[in-house]
Amino acid sequence: MVTGTTSLVLSDRYSRENPAPASASPIICNRSHLNYDICSINSPTVLDPKASTFYVTGHTISKPQVEKIQPYPRKWDKFRMNRIKEFNLTSGPPSPPCMVQHNATALVFSVGGYDGDFFSDFYDEFIPLFITINSLFSGKDLVLVISNVRGWWIWRYADLLQSFNKHPIINLDNDTTTHCFPSATIGLMSLDLKSKNPKPTTNSKIILQFHQLLEKTYGHNHSSNSPSLKTRPQLVLAGRRGAIGRLIMNRAEVKKVAEDEGFDVVEFDPKYAIPMHEVYALLSSSHVLVGVHGAALTHLLFLRPGSVLVQVVPLATEWLAERCFGILAREMDLDYMDYKIGVGESSLVDKYGKDHMALKDPAGFLEKNRGWTSMTVETYLKKQNVRLDLDRFRGYLKKAFVKAKAFMDREG
Incomplete structure (x- = not known):
């Protein structure tokens, strides 16, 4: 089990630690952060989607x-x-004529990182959007302007987008109309998952606040699945069916052991076709989430604070597991456990033999191959599956059951 008080670093220091220099320019950009750039146009502006350009008006x-x-x-x-x-921001040439006038500021961002990656949807898009709005625009009217967006993404997250903003979004990928705004912000702040020395911030409860938004958006849809109706703690066993690598090869046996230890087990294979409110209903009415390090564990955001998360950590992924999910689990006030597999539980033994450097010394293997390159990603994230030691894992399930039963007795 991981212990300690490591916390997320919020990258909301745009306005606090790195104030923009005084300038007569209507365009101010801050490029000091490792994760993001963010620019503001503090003047009326015209957006031409065809040219991906914001033209400043009313400013000499x-x-x-x-x-x-x-x-x-x-x-x-x-x-x-x-x-x-890429967007251009210019105070130079005259703007094209305005076709649609907006009375709210524009907040512009892209969702084109990894299409269909649930981790990116939340960690690179929705959580940064939440941080940016609450840091810079709390209580203010906004129009969301989005590029690199897909129709399925808008369908998938329609309810959540409406929770952020009352106005229809502007999809720049299919819009040729010029739009006028009183001002604009281009870019999003983000969580700093790469910080070597994470520490608490002035708003260290941001993830709990984001969870409250999710509950407000999706929680009313699952009243019929009240957790108070359960007599045994419910454990969700997250799978990676259809994914490449990090599969639980003895998943049926793991489920049986969990049932023997007193859990009602629900096998969950995330699919984009499943409506979000159904996914939220399942997770928010459960008491434990178990899964191998991967995008499916992003669903920890749907758990109720006080629930249990057990992350199975394959060889060489300890740092990734902690940065992606361990820190967030504690920020969510989850009872977090990590199960670091042994060499004999990795499928890489079959490929390389147990005495290969990739298994005996993963840190040295990564250093020798210059860190996370395409080759090491292929080795540890795509070719590696796990076969859990059932006796050893049973011990973790016993501890998880005690925690989950106490949570169920307390919260339902």
């Missing part, structure tokens, strides 16, 4: 200013950023 400046920005909060990730549309 002797020397025209031009800025470029890709509004996605993972600027260190070159692979993803190559897929993100």
Whole structure:
């Protein structure tokens, strides 16, 4: 079990720790953060979607200013950023005529990182959107302007988007109309999952607050699935069916052991076709979530605070497991346990033999191969599956049951 008080670092220091310099320019950009750039246009502006350009109006400046920005909060990730549309912000040439007038400021961002990746949907998009709105626009009227968006994404998250903003979103991928705004912000703040020294912030409850938004959005849909009707703690066993790597090879046996230890077990294979309110109903009425490190564990955001999360950690993924889900689990006030597999539980034994450096010394293997390269990602994340030691894992399930039963008796 992981212990300690490690906390997320919020990257909301745009307005607190890195104030923009005084300037007569209507365009101000802050590029000091590792994860994101963010620009503001503090003047009326016209957006031309065809040119991906914001033109400043109503402001005279002797020397025209031009800025470029890709509004996605993972600027260190070159692979993803190559897929993100770039925007031009200019105070120079005259703007095209305005066709649609808006009385609310524009908040512009992209959702084009990894299409269909549930982890990215929340960690790179919705949580940064929540942080940005609550840090810079609390109580203010906004129009969400989104690029690199897919129709399925809008359908999938329609309810959540409405919880952020009352206005219809502007989808820049199928819009050719010029839009006028009194001001605009381009880019999103983000959680700092790469910080080497995470520490509490002035708003360390941001993840709990985001969970409250999820509950407000989806919680009213599952009144018929009240957790008070359960007599045994419910454990959700998250799978990766259809995914590449990190499968539980003895999943049926793991389910049987969990049932023997007193759980009602629900096998859950995330699919985009399942309505979000159904997924939320399942997780928020459960007491334990178990899964191998991977995007499915993002569903920890749907658990009730006080629930139990057991993350199965494959070889070499300890740092990733902690940064992606361990820290967030504690921020969610979950009772977090990590099950680090042994060499004999990794399918890599069959490929390399137990004495190979990739198994005996994963840290050395990563260092030798220059960290997380395409080769090491292929080895540890795509080729590695797990076969859990049932006797050892049973011990974790026993502890999880005690915690879950106490939570169920207390909260239902």
